[in-house]
Amino acid sequence: MSLALPAPDMARAITRISHEILERNSGSETITLLGIPTRGAHLAARIAANIEAIEGRAVQHGTLDITLHRDDLRTRPPRALMPTVIPSLGVEGRNVVLVDDVLFSGRTIRAALDALGEIGRPQTVQLAVLVDRGHRELPIRADYVGKNLPTSQNQVVRVQFTELDGIDLVSIEEGAPL
Amino acid sequence: MKHLLSISDLSKSQAITILNTAEELARASDGPMKKLPTLRGRTIVNLFAEDSTRTRISFEAAAKRLSADVINFSAKGSSVSKGESLKDTAQTLQAMGADAVIIRHSASGAAARLAENRWMSGAVINAGDGTHEHPSQALLDAFTIRRHLAHGREDLAGLHIAIVGDVLHSRVARSNVLLLTKLGAKVTLVAPPTLLPVGVESWPVTVSYDFDAVIESVDAVMMLRIQLERMSEMFFPNAREYSRYFGLNSDRLRRMKPTAIVMHPGPMNRGLEITADSADSARSVIVEQVTNGVSVRMAILYLLLAGVPESEGVIA
Incomplete structure (x- = not known):
C-alpha cells in the first residue's frame, strides 16, 4: 500500500475544489451539488460545507443513486439501492455539479448522466472528483480534480472518509495481478 | 435468491433488504423518475390461472416501470383452459425466452412445482397458490x-x-x-x-x-x-x-x-x-x-432479475 493523499492534503484538495466551483459558477446561487453514493455523497457534503463557510449561505446539495442505470448490472449480484435526495429547487435549469470520489472508467458518470436526464434538464452538468486515476473507457473528463493519480489497471484506489472509515485517507493498493 | 415462492425461504435480513429496496424505489417513482431502464430487454410473463385484478396489474405496473416487457397469460382464453398441463405451459414459456414467470394458481404448491422441476430456467414468483402463500x-x-x-x-x-x-x-x-x-x-x-x-x-x-x-x-x-x-x-x-x-x-x-x-x-x-x-x-x-404494492413488487423483480443470471436451473 502506498499513501497517495494524507488527511491534510485531502482537506486542501477539497477546499480548492470548492473555490474552483464557486469561481467557475460566479457564486453558489445557481449550483446544485449531487454526490454519488456512497463516498461521493460524503465528498459532496464536505464541499457543500466549505462553500457555505465561504459564501455564508446555504447551497443546494443532495445525492444521486445511479445503480438502476448501471450498464454492468447483469455481471454482478444485485446491488442494494442507495438514497437519491434531490434538493428543493430540483435540477431544472441549475448548474449541477456531480461529485464522486474516484474517476476511473467513466461508466459511473455515464449512468449518472442518464439518471439526471430522467429527473430534469440542468443548464450545465459539471463533474468534481477527488481522484482521477486514468484508464477511461468513455469520452468523459472531470471539471474539478483533487489529484491526478497515475495508476496501473490492477491497482485499487481506496478513498476513506472519517464519517465512514474513521480516517481521512487516499491510498493505492496492489490488486490481484492481471 | 432465485425464486420467490414462500416467505419461509427468506431470512429476516433478506426480507429487510426487499423492504429497503422498495423504499428507495418508492422514492424514485414518487419523484420525476417514473420509468427506469433497469430491466430493459427482460421478458416477464404473468401466468394467472386464477382471477386477480390488483396483483396482476400491480406486477405489470412494476415490471413496466423497470422497462421489462410483459406478457399477460390468463387461463381463460389460453390453452390452460383446454387442459394443457403446467409442464407444457412452462416449456412453452421457456421456448419463448421468459426471464421470469409470475404465477397465480388455484393449487397450493403450483409455483414450487414450476420452480423445482426445471421445466424453465427463469425466476418463478409466487403470486398466490391455492390456500398456501402470497x-x-x-x-x-x-x-x-x-x-x-x-x-x-x-x-x-x-x-x-x-x-x-x-x-x-x-x-x-x-x-x-x-x-x-x-x-x-x-x-x-x-x-x-x-x-x-x-x-x-x-x-x-x-x-x-x-x-x-x-x-x-x-x-x-x-x-x-x-x-x-x-x-x-x-x-x-x-x-x-x-x-x-x-x-x-x-x-x-x-x-x-x-x-x-x-x-x-x-x-x-x-x-x-x-x-x-x-x-x-x-x-x-x-x-x-395498493400503491406500496407496486414499489414492493419492483423491489422483488429488481432483486431477482437485475443481477447476473444464474446458470443453474436450465432444463437438463
Missing part, C-alpha cells in the same frame, strides 16, 4: 406497517398486529404470519373456530375468538376477505352474525389506539367483514397498500 402481499403489508408504525426502525419489533377473519382459506394470512413474526411483531389471529386451520396452535401466534378483547391493544388490524366462493360449507350461521362478531365497524374503530391503522388486502366485501365507513376512514391505509 408472499408479495405479505411484503407489501409489512412495508405499509413499517412506514406507518416503525418510526425509522428496520423491523417491526414491539408491534402488535391482529389478522381477523377467514384464516383457514387465506394465503395472505399464512404469508403474513410468517413474515410479521420474522420481523419481530406479535400477531394475534381473530376468527371463529371454524375458520382457523387445523394445527394453528403450532403457529407462532396467539389466537382469540373475541375481537372486542383484542381491538384496543393492537397497532394494526388486517381484515381478511370472507371468500364467498368458498363459503358453501356453512362456516358461520349467517353473514349478519359474522359481521357483528368479527366485522370491523365504527364502534370498534373508535376503540382502537389513536395511531392504529386498518388494512385489507382487497377485494373488500363492504358491509360483511368491514363497514364502508371503516374502509374509508382516516385510519384506513387500504388504498396506500
Whole structure:
C-alpha cells in the first residue's frame, strides 16, 4: 500500500475544489451539488460545507443513486439501492455539479448522466472528483480534480472518509495481478 | 435468491433488504423518475390461472416501470383452459425466452412445482397458490406497517398486529404470519373456530375468538376477505352474525389506539367483514397498500432479475 493523499492534503484538495466551483459558477446561487453514493455523497457534503463557510449561505446539495442505470448490472449480484435526495429547487435549469470520489472508467458518470436526464434538464452538468486515476473507457473528463493519480489497471484506489472509515485517507493498493 | 415462492425461504435480513429496496424505489417513482431502464430487454410473463385484478396489474405496473416487457397469460382464453398441463405451459414459456414467470394458481404448491422441476430456467414468483402463500402481499403489508408504525426502525419489533377473519382459506394470512413474526411483531389471529386451520396452535401466534378483547391493544388490524366462493360449507350461521362478531365497524374503530391503522388486502366485501365507513376512514391505509404494492413488487423483480443470471436451473 502506498499513501497517495494524507488527511491534510485531502482537506486542501477539497477546499480548492470548492473555490474552483464557486469561481467557475460566479457564486453558489445557481449550483446544485449531487454526490454519488456512497463516498461521493460524503465528498459532496464536505464541499457543500466549505462553500457555505465561504459564501455564508446555504447551497443546494443532495445525492444521486445511479445503480438502476448501471450498464454492468447483469455481471454482478444485485446491488442494494442507495438514497437519491434531490434538493428543493430540483435540477431544472441549475448548474449541477456531480461529485464522486474516484474517476476511473467513466461508466459511473455515464449512468449518472442518464439518471439526471430522467429527473430534469440542468443548464450545465459539471463533474468534481477527488481522484482521477486514468484508464477511461468513455469520452468523459472531470471539471474539478483533487489529484491526478497515475495508476496501473490492477491497482485499487481506496478513498476513506472519517464519517465512514474513521480516517481521512487516499491510498493505492496492489490488486490481484492481471 | 432465485425464486420467490414462500416467505419461509427468506431470512429476516433478506426480507429487510426487499423492504429497503422498495423504499428507495418508492422514492424514485414518487419523484420525476417514473420509468427506469433497469430491466430493459427482460421478458416477464404473468401466468394467472386464477382471477386477480390488483396483483396482476400491480406486477405489470412494476415490471413496466423497470422497462421489462410483459406478457399477460390468463387461463381463460389460453390453452390452460383446454387442459394443457403446467409442464407444457412452462416449456412453452421457456421456448419463448421468459426471464421470469409470475404465477397465480388455484393449487397450493403450483409455483414450487414450476420452480423445482426445471421445466424453465427463469425466476418463478409466487403470486398466490391455492390456500398456501402470497408472499408479495405479505411484503407489501409489512412495508405499509413499517412506514406507518416503525418510526425509522428496520423491523417491526414491539408491534402488535391482529389478522381477523377467514384464516383457514387465506394465503395472505399464512404469508403474513410468517413474515410479521420474522420481523419481530406479535400477531394475534381473530376468527371463529371454524375458520382457523387445523394445527394453528403450532403457529407462532396467539389466537382469540373475541375481537372486542383484542381491538384496543393492537397497532394494526388486517381484515381478511370472507371468500364467498368458498363459503358453501356453512362456516358461520349467517353473514349478519359474522359481521357483528368479527366485522370491523365504527364502534370498534373508535376503540382502537389513536395511531392504529386498518388494512385489507382487497377485494373488500363492504358491509360483511368491514363497514364502508371503516374502509374509508382516516385510519384506513387500504388504498396506500395498493400503491406500496407496486414499489414492493419492483423491489422483488429488481432483486431477482437485475443481477447476473444464474446458470443453474436450465432444463437438463
